Amino acid sequence: MSSKKEKTREFILDASYALFAKQGFNRITMKDICEAANLSRGGLYSHFSSTRELFEAILEKINQKEEMNFYEEMEQGISATQILDKALALMEDEMNHAEDSLSLAMYEYAGSGETVLMEHFNKMGEAKWTALIQYGMERGEFQRVNVAEIVTIILYAYQGVRMWSRIVPMTQETIQSIASHIRKQLIKEKKYNGI
């Protein structure tokens, strides 16, 4: 059973997540968070003593429940194509909801100090995609490709869209292009009907 303190803490994290996602890191003040969490100054401060600390707690939390990491599925022997399609679907979904993404906040946060956590996220992304592509190639499902190159395209095209889509309206077609392109690079079949 989590204590009251624990619950308030979680509540603050959730409430401030929305703020950071919407407005980035630098614009958010402790006061904003007080209001969002319906808490007094002192109350908030007894849990987190700066936006930086709070934001780190959020990243920590995200880090723990990291959604898709392929490894389990690969161990279960699920087909690479299936894993890929699921991953691409998730990516599309995330690109479609960039307003819920911490990307901008992360950039601002990292820009003014610690980057360790960011590098960690980056490494994890690289590793899991590299593993998947190799898995697919070994199983003969994926074409032989320059793995590092494809991973780079996957990661950064995705990031690029996530960032821009906060700012310029992005069509479904554009978002689907990314997934479509990635799939074509890897899968031999003639068509990907996602587009």
Added chain:
Amino acid sequence: MSSKKEKTREFILDASYALFAKQGFNRITMKDICEAANLSRGGLYSHFSSTRELFEAILEKINQKEEMNFYEEMEQGISATQILDKALALMEDEMNHAEDSLSLAMYEYAGSGETVLMEHFNKMGEAKWTALIQYGMERGEFQRVNVAEIVTIILYAYQGVRMWSRIVPMTQETIQSIASHIRKQLIKEKKYNGI
């Protein structure tokens, strides 16, 4: 002939460019700019009355001298491959100097209001790459590709790298991957020796 006022204005723009590139938009204060431009408060205010106004002037300026817009070169009948290689070289160079990029500042700026200018940049990018690819296909230099898809990959992979490279150390290989990948999509030849 530019007046003294004009010169001071330009000087302020240059000085603050560096600040915005390094620290993004939100962190920069009028005070920082006074110091960077070696100007008194009043002096600065007689030219620009907010960081927003100043930043818009910078964007305006960038917009005007937009470096590569292909059109001239296409009109001159230069080969699509040549134009492409030049553009990719420029992109690589820019990715290698992300610390000089306003990307982060633009995102923050846009995040808190006007996005018109950002959309304009975006449109311009799309348009010129679309034009180039079609030009290349018409001349038989480029493969038949899904133009919109390739343009999407080009623009956003590039943006993604530009953002991340501020934060995580990025290898030459990673950066070259982007250019290499794009070229492979478009050019029939077996090899691209940029990598």
Added chain:
Amino acid sequence: MSSKKEKTREFILDASYALFAKQGFNRITMKDICEAANLSRGGLYSHFSSTRELFEAILEKINQKEEMNFYEEMEQGISATQILDKALALMEDEMNHAEDSLSLAMYEYAGSGETVLMEHFNKMGEAKWTALIQYGMERGEFQRVNVAEIVTIILYAYQGVRMWSRIVPMTQETIQSIASHIRKQLIKEKKYNGI
């Protein structure tokens, strides 16, 4: 037999004595005392509802166990010289441990309100020294002196040293000077070997 409440109360007084002695009155917060007494906010408040109240309780306590008041000894007919020497030894000891003294805290406390207790301390000091000197003169042990004047010197030179020694390092010689001087004023003999 003292109740648990009584014991906690005493414990708080002792713990906070150290704080007041070291840092004076104004700097000490209820929070500091909570920590020093290892007590929760609510716990502390159920005993004392302000630093002022707490400090007054400390003064009260000191007042009760007032260490040297001569009177008993004078009644027992002990020689004035002996009483004096003992008192001077105690004074020296106290001057040597000014960090344990509440002087600074008392000044600050008094400076912001009630001075009754302070006046009381002062009166007591004057009275007991006056009594001792008269006792010594009557017994022919002490020289005929201007009693009020000597008492003034005794009390304030002592206080002066106690205050300054918190701040500037004070030599043994300096401290002994005070006792030596007082003794010379009162005792006929040529030499005082305390120095």
Added chain:
Amino acid sequence: MSSKKEKTREFILDASYALFAKQGFNRITMKDICEAANLSRGGLYSHFSSTRELFEAILEKINQKEEMNFYEEMEQGISATQILDKALALMEDEMNHAEDSLSLAMYEYAGSGETVLMEHFNKMGEAKWTALIQYGMERGEFQRVNVAEIVTIILYAYQGVRMWSRIVPMTQETIQSIASHIRKQLIKEKKYNGI
């Protein structure tokens, strides 16, 4: 001609002197000083960025115009007795106006950090009185005394009175006692009519 900034600075010093003298160091906030100096927050902060810094400036200023340092007068060959009487008169005056004294503030200030300035004040006091007494003894005006001892008595009895008189009402007699006592220690003549 002193600049406007310089004038404001001096004005702040004067205004805050009164506050520190009356209430000590710790109780005074920047806000109090704003009000006393009739200045806005920002205005005050552009001159001094903490009460500590401000207080140090006050001490600095006092240090420079140090009122009585005997040396000039000794060089002019003025009689030791005259110098002494003038000094004692000044001391009496200061003891009578303890509410204008920074003593308490100095103790509090020193108690929470730097003591260098305090030691300096102390050293200066010792040095000048030592010089005067030796001067007087050389001229045959003063009795042969233990110089260090008398200096100790002078300095600390004076300090003691200055502190206590903020808190307990002090009679003229008490204050004069100090001067009277010092004079008797030094001067051979039978009578000092200050009392």
Added chain:
DNA sequence: CATGAATGAGAGTTCATTCAT
């Protein structure tokens, strides 16, 4: 035009104090 002292709003932070458990 430029200067820089000054204003004042507002963010960050700390605590005395209360109160449900």
Added chain:
DNA sequence: GATGAATGAACTCTCATTCAT
């Protein structure tokens, strides 16, 4: 009684912005 989470007032400090010189 004790606990400690929460409140809210007050303080420190920073800047955008103004304005007399």
